[in-house]
Amino acid sequence: MPKPYVIIVSAASIDGRIASKTGYSRLSCPFDLRRLHEVRASVDAIMVGANTVINDDPSLTPRYVKAIRNPIRVVIDGKLRIPLTAKVVTNKEAPTIIVTTEQADRNKIAQLMNMSVEVWVMGKERINLKDVLERLFMEKNVKRVLVEGGGHLNWELIKEGLVDEIRLTISPYVFGAGTSFIEGEGYPTTIEGPRLRLKSVNICECGQEVILNYIVEGD
Ligand SMILES: NC(=O)c1ccc[n+]([C@@H]2O[C@H](COP(=O)([O-])OP(=O)(O)OC[C@H]3O[C@@H](n4cnc5c(N)ncnc54)[C@H](O)[C@@H]3O)[C@@H](O)[C@H]2O)c1
Ligand SMILES: Nc1nc(=O)c(N)c(NC[C@H](O)[C@H](O)[C@H](O)COP(=O)(O)O)[nH]1
Known part of the structure; x- marks a missing residue:
């Protein structure tokens, strides 16, 4: 079954954290944010996890660049925890699909559908992300x-071998704790993880950030 090309874009502190222990996550400089919006404008869908919506309340629109259309916003939210007041729900500039499971509150699903949000119930407890992409x-x-x-x-996406490309900006900060760029049960050695090929390294226009671009070549 064909699946879309998947690119992860993130910004991390030099110790690999995308958010601090209190959830602070503003790492990219304005040039890097513009680059992020350029990628937003080049894709058909933008996917985020439920915690990112709960902590950051992003609108996920490519508003810093001229875009011909707004990509579909896809929120992976197994327990349907995101609030009805989230911008991905209330802001109508782009369509939103919330992917959840049978764990979700039925009333909340109905409320979201009334607010013109598409809700996909996929799975009993966990969402199979390959199925979502297909x-x-x-x-x-x-x-x-x-x-x-x-x-x-x-x-979850890396573990399932669903990622094709990673664009990681290293920003000049140290958090010492918090959320890692990749946060899960992890691999015991370098053998088990995916093979990455460095495509490019660039210094941001701000002079303080490094943009790493890796192609994921498989396990
Ligand atoms: N600096 C950056 O570039 C950047 C980018 C994005 C987010 N962040 C930060 O990262 C933090 C959030 O990251 P996180 O790792 O805590 O959460 P996350 O955003 O990855 O969301 C995790 C949640 O998504 C749902 N989920 C994911 N996969 C699922 C599956 N297969 N089945 C069912 N549900 C699934 C679950 O509810 C899970 O708890 C926030 O603080 C945010 O500010 C930073
Ligand atoms: N590349 C990147 N650098 C950052 O410093 C940062 N915080 C994010 N985070 C991604 C996440 O999805 C955020 O919530 C959105 O960057 C905010 O999105 P909006 O502009 O409100 O649409 N991503």
């Missing part, structure tokens, strides 16, 4: 997906 491809003609974290969603 469904996006087949039903919504989604050929390219930008994943904007967070760490747990990044891990």
Whole structure:
């Protein structure tokens, strides 16, 4: 079954954290944010995990650049925890699909559908992300997906071998604790993880950030 090309874009502190222990996550400089919005404008869908919506309340629109259309917003939320007041629900500039499971509150699903949000119930407790990507491809003609974290969603996708490319900005900060770029049960050695090929290294226009671009070549 075909699946879309999947790119993870994130910004991390030099110790690999995408958020501090209190959930602070503003790491990218304005040039890097503009680059992020350029990627947003180039994809058909933007995927995020539930915690990213709960902590950051992003709108996920490519508003810093001229875009011909707004990509579909896809929220992976197994327990349907995101609030009805989240911008991905209330802001109507782009369509939103919330993917959840049978654990979700039925009333909340109905409320979201009344607010013109599409809700996909996929699975009993966990969402199979390969199925989600294939469904996006087949039903919504989604050929390219930008994943904007967070760490747990990044891990789930990497673990399943669903990521094609990683663009990681290293910002000049240290958190010492918090959410890692990839946050999960982890690999015991370098053998078990995916093979990455460095495609490019660039210094941001701000002069303080390094942008690493890796192609994921498989296990
Ligand atoms: N600096 C950056 O580039 C950046 C980018 C994105 C997010 N963040 C930060 O990352 C933090 C959030 O990251 P996180 O790792 O805590 O959470 P996350 O955003 O990855 O969301 C995790 C949640 O998504 C749901 N989920 C993911 N996969 C699932 C599956 N297969 N089945 C069912 N449910 C699933 C679950 O509810 C899970 O608890 C926030 O603080 C945010 O600010 C930073
Ligand atoms: N590349 C990147 N650098 C950051 O410093 C940061 N915090 C994020 N985080 C991704 C996450 O999805 C955020 O919530 C959105 O960057 C905010 O999105 P909006 O502009 O509100 O749409 N991503």
